[in-house]
Amino acid sequence: MSELSSNIILVILVTSLATYLSRFLGVVSSEKIDVTSKLFRWFNCIAYSILAALIARIVIFPAGVLEEAELWVRLIVILISIFIFFITKKNLVYPTVLSAILLSLLNSYL
């Protein structure tokens, strides 16, 4: 095995260990947490708010190719998608498929 590919394998292993660590510790803690406890409700709030914070960050301060689309374009696509989600009685296929097409089009013609 060349040096580069053994390096890549190590990078993947380190990444997966760092990821599994939080999941593993979460299960260890879960064994002692009752679903009716205040602690559980607090963690529940934190889980939802961290996800909301993560998604908002990805949309407003994106890291990858999304940067190339203007902020207002990204926000409009998100708002239109939420609107489609509601008028299709919470169907998730339509808003996701349409959002990709819409953003690609807006970005290439604006």
Add this chain to the structure above:
Amino acid sequence: MVNSKYFFQGLKSVKGLDSPAFALGASFIAIGALLKNIGFNLEQSIFSTFLTYALPGSLVMAESFLVGASLINIFLAVWLVNARLYPMTVSLMPLLIHKKQPRWKYYLSCHFIAVSAWLIMKSKYQTIEKKYRIDFWMGIGTGTWLIAITSTIVGFLISDYLNKDMMIGLAIVNPVYFTCMMVGAMKSLQINLSIILGAILGPLFFFVSPEWSVLYGGVLAGTIAYFVGEFK
């Protein structure tokens, strides 16, 4: 062992009108293409999604690898960005734990904890008998994980045909899916506040610390929402 009726019921929940397949597919196609572009071969790309299966972590890995970061730095950066998996696990697993179920199932299936599988399980757990929730969860997890692996392969293979506008289109799909799922989950004061405050404080804390903004903003927003909900 695993109850197949509930396992397949969970597995089947990845198709249908609330399917995460397209959203997951789009983002892992992008990951497959990205890994190819930074020099991974097909086996390594598959191995990466197989073992990590958490999107932001894979992105950080790719960035760190490109700049030649040390292994310890990669470990810390990935651990930080995936630390959200801890509260996600703690707010999910207690709902699935049953004393008649073997513990290996929990330690194995926690690997499937990622935003899409988590949101699906959170919206469906009440409809499943408590004893078999873990089997149902293993079905959801297996389904979403296999979609991610397959899409990584597809992304790797078609990366030459993806132009920039298509990559941008793929990149918005996941945030759109998560946003819709979160809006759909807004059913109690505590959860509504957690989501709204998280979406406001997360980006605000970006001006304080880009790296820590999600954790700082999320923990603060969740704590405020918790206290408002408890003591209103």
